[in-house]
Amino acid sequence: MELFKTMREFDYENVVLCYDKTSDLKAVIAIHDTTLGPALGGCRMWTYDTEEDAINDALRLARGMTYKNAAAGLNLGGAKTVVIGNPRKDKSEALFRSLGRFIEGLNGRYITAEDVGTNMKDMDYISMETNYVAGLAEKSGDPSPFTAYGVFRGIQAACEEVFGTTELSGKTVAIQGVGNVGYNLAKYLHDVGTRLIITDIFEDNVKRAVSEFNAEYVKPDDIYGVDCDIFAPCALGAVINDETIPHLKCKIVAGSSNNQLKEEKHGEILQEKGILYVPDFIINAGGVINVAEELHPSGYNKERAMRKVSMVYDNVKKVIQKSKQENIPTCIAADMVAEERIKTIAGIRDNFIKKV
16 A cells, blocks of 8 residues: 555544554554644554555544544544454453553554443553543543434434434334444434344344344344335444445435445435435544543533533534535535634634734
């Protein structure tokens, strides 16, 4: 891959390759942009097929965090860490403490948190080596319920646009992935009377959702073609693509996973098919909004965090409105909302510096 070409094209600041022989740590820290403040982005652990895949994922996710944080109104930039390994087999105290030392070496330019494949215990190990970690048990804790609540609020906003009501009782939602976030989203939906169709690659996740929410299970490859009102991707990215779009029978795509569109053109295709796509970094910002509350001068406050997460509803409405005004796909409208805020705040800070 041509790494520097990619960094130049999308304006990345840093890519740090981390290796520790003792713990067998192999990780990538990508920092995209720190215009609005220190870069905040989670630590993901996954079994990547190649090192190039891991680097590409870190780059995509880091850029997504810049846009997510900006659109959510946070004074934070975007970054991401990916750790190469099986999250169910390869974890150790030494591995995450080693990663913590690399993060400490960035001197506060990057703050990490929990993500796919990691948990609060992993963050506790990282915190033994650096203070630049959020989402600890004694502070904001597990961000998954907050991410899920934001997605729930975003689905309500999308339903109001498509169906003329925020009422979800009687609607059918197909959830792809019922891990931490997908499970909590299913709970929110179940509690308001939504019919659930679910899939997951892990049998224990499936059994839990079927048992607790009376959900219907389908095989992973079948989830795209089920009859539903809303398709909620809550697993990995690039699931909206040339192969899956023809099978979709929903009116709305709105879920928690990052980088749901394989390419921007797929957002345009969804619009042409009359399917409302709620951009991932707009609807899944609840977790990072909650984590960012740890950085508040007065300390973490759960009630304040929940109020801010609830505003995902307003952010989704803003993107939909811009899409309609400009006659552009929602994925492009969401980028514009984020870019406009970064540009505006950067200008304000430039003016301030010049006056001093």
